[in-house]
Amino acid sequence: MNTADLGLPVDVPSTALFTDQYELTMLQAALKAGTAERRSVFEAFTRRLPEGRRYGVVAGTGRVLDAVENFRFDAGVLDFLRERNIVDGPTLEWLADYRFRGDIWGYPEGEVYFPGSPILRVEGSFAECVLLETVILSILNHDSAIAAAASRMSAAAGERALIEMGARRTHELAAVASSRAAYIGGFNSTSDLAAGFRYGIPTVGTSAHAFTLLHDNERDAFTAQVDSLGRGTTLLVDTYDVTEAVRLAVEIAGPELGAVRIDSGDLLLVAHRVRQQLDELGAARTKIVVTSDLDEYAIASLAAAPVDAYGVGTQLVTGSGHPTCSMVYKLVARAESADANAPLVPVAKKSLGAKSSMGGRKWAARRVDEDGVAEAEVIGTGAVPAELAGRQLQVELVKGGEVLGRESLDVVRDRHTAARAGLPLSATQLSRGEAVIPTEYV
Numbered sequence: 001m002n003t004a005d006l007g008l009p010v011d012v013p014s015t016a017l018f019t020d021q022y023e024l025t026m027l028q029a030a031l032k033a034g035t036a037e038r039r040s041v042f043e044a045f046t047r048r049l050p051e052g053r054r055y056g057v058v059a060g061t062g063r064v065l066d067a068v069e070n071f072r073f074d075a076g077v078l079d080f081l082r083e084r085n086i087v088d089g090p091t092l093e094w095l096a097d098y099r100f101r102g103d104i105w106g107y108p109e110g111e112v113y114f115p116g117s118p119i120l121r122v123e124g125s126f127a128e129c130v131l132l133e134t135v136i137l138s139i140l141n142h143d144s145a146i147a148a149a150a151s152r153m154s155a156a157a158g159e160r161a162l163i164e165m166g167a168r169r170t171h172e173l174a175a176v177a178s179s180r181a182a183y184i185g186g187f188n189s190t191s192d193l194a195a196g197f198r199y200g201i202p203t204v205g206t207s208a209h210a211f212t213l214l215h216d217n218e219r220d221a222f223t224a225q226v227d228s229l230g231r232g233t234t235l236l237v238d239t240y241d242v243t244e245a246v247r248l249a250v251e252i253a254g255p256e257l258g259a260v261r262i263d264s265g266d267l268l269l270v271a272h273r274v275r276q277q278l279d280e281l282g283a284a285r286t287k288i289v290v291t292s293d294l295d296e297y298a299i300a301s302l303a304a305a306p307v308d309a310y311g312v313g314t315q316l317v318t319g320s321g322h323p324t325c326s327m328v329y330k331l332v333a334r335a336e337s338a339d340a341n342a343p344l345v346p347v348a349k350k351s352l353g354a355k356s357s358m359g360g361r362k363w364a365a366r367r368v369d370e371d372g373v374a375e376a377e378v379i380g381t382g383a384v385p386a387e388l389a390g391r392q393l394q395v396e397l398v399k400g401g402e403v404l405g406r407e408s409l410d411v412v413r414d415r416h417t418a419a420r421a422g423l424p425l426s427a428t429q430l431s432r433g434e435a436v437i438p439t440e441y442v
Contacts, residue, residue, distance in 0.1 A: 015067040019134040028091040036127035039335040041361045044120040050322035052432035059181040060143030061109035065403045067135045104398035110415035114377040116439045118362040133329040145319035146181035154186025155428035156300040161309035165191040166317030178317040212239040222252045232258035250281040259287035275306035365391040380442040
């Protein structure tokens with residue numbers, strides 16, 4: 001079963017109002033001026049990576065495709081626009097028949113990106129493309145930020161498992177998107193059942209401190225949990241005294257105890273003590289899970305600790321200090337007229353600051369060295385050099401309004417693992433630095 005087809009019970013019927021008002025007022029003015037149907041090319045990219053980050057992660061593409069497909073102005077939406085006098089009658093008539101019928105190319109989801117990378121290219125009439133700006137950026141900026149944080153955490157964790165558990169630290173719908181992005185970035189499971197339902201991500205969870213506090217003593221709490229969930233469950237051992245809790249846990253569940261969870265204290269020290277105690281009690285196969293406001297730096301600091309899995313919440317769903325990627329969506333080329341055969345003209349904003357951009361429909365390729373390691377992100381607007389023809393990054397996602405690029409999350413997740421592995425080793429260093437490879441324009 002494709003769980004993505006099920007949808008969330010809280011899904012909205014249309015994504016058309018996930019936009020800024022000026023998208024619609026621009027449409028109205030362009031319709032009146034006769035320029036709305038000019039063939040146009042928009043690109044989503046970022047001018048720089050978040051401070052200290054060495055690569056970005058493309059995430060949210062699958063959600064963008066869903067949003068584009070569901071971008072419809074139904075009767076209720078049109079009534080809202082009419083009642084608020086946001087656009088005029090002719091524009092409302094145009095919106096009533098809106099369907100995106102253009103083409104979208106982009107980096108495949110899970111791929112890495114760098115400053116200037118044309119992550120998404122949207123082509124069609126100005127009218128149909130401009131309306132998609134806000135929802136595309138909303139999804140890509142959020143999901144890519146979470147995936148980048150997740151990627152850094154999974155690199156720090158190595159082969160150890162990662163559990164996403166940030167649902168209570170963000171908006172309820174953002175939590176679902178965060179789980180999806182975290183899975184792409186290397187997390188193994190989530191505590192959020194909506195994410196499991198919507199995307200098929202493995203879900204986990206056992207008990208919190210409240211369950212222990214509910215009972216008259218820790219023995220009763222552990223006994224109740226083991227009786228209900230089996231000996232392979234994970235028992236939370238830091239409600240009162242960790243040493244006594246570990247002793248009780250093994251006494252009640254036996255050496256088949258699945259895991260113990262530590263949620264406070266000096267995790268490095270406590271993990272070593274708990275591992276020693278578990279081994280001495282004959283529970284050598286019982287795993288240790290640690291939680292408690294972890295980020296990639298805390299995970300890295302526990303590399304030498306006998307930890308088997310990490311549970312991460314707040315820092316993950318907030319992008320570990322960088323909750324957005326600062327992606328923009330810019331018109332880079334447009335036709336000279338509404339004639340379907342009119343040639344495209346490169347266009348770009350001129351700026352004295354750092355907001356200038358490069359015009360023209362772009363291709364992107366990644367040049368590698370003799371060992372197959374990436375050495376440059378090459379971007380151009382003309383012919384693709386022969387030596388880079390087989391290294392192009394963009395793939396066709398939508399053709400003539402028909403979605404072509406849907407993939408399973410496991411495929412996307414594996415792609416990210418391979419893309420990160422193809423970068424120089426310094427890409428996964430947690431010390432601050434510039435992009436691990438340069439961007440070259442040709």
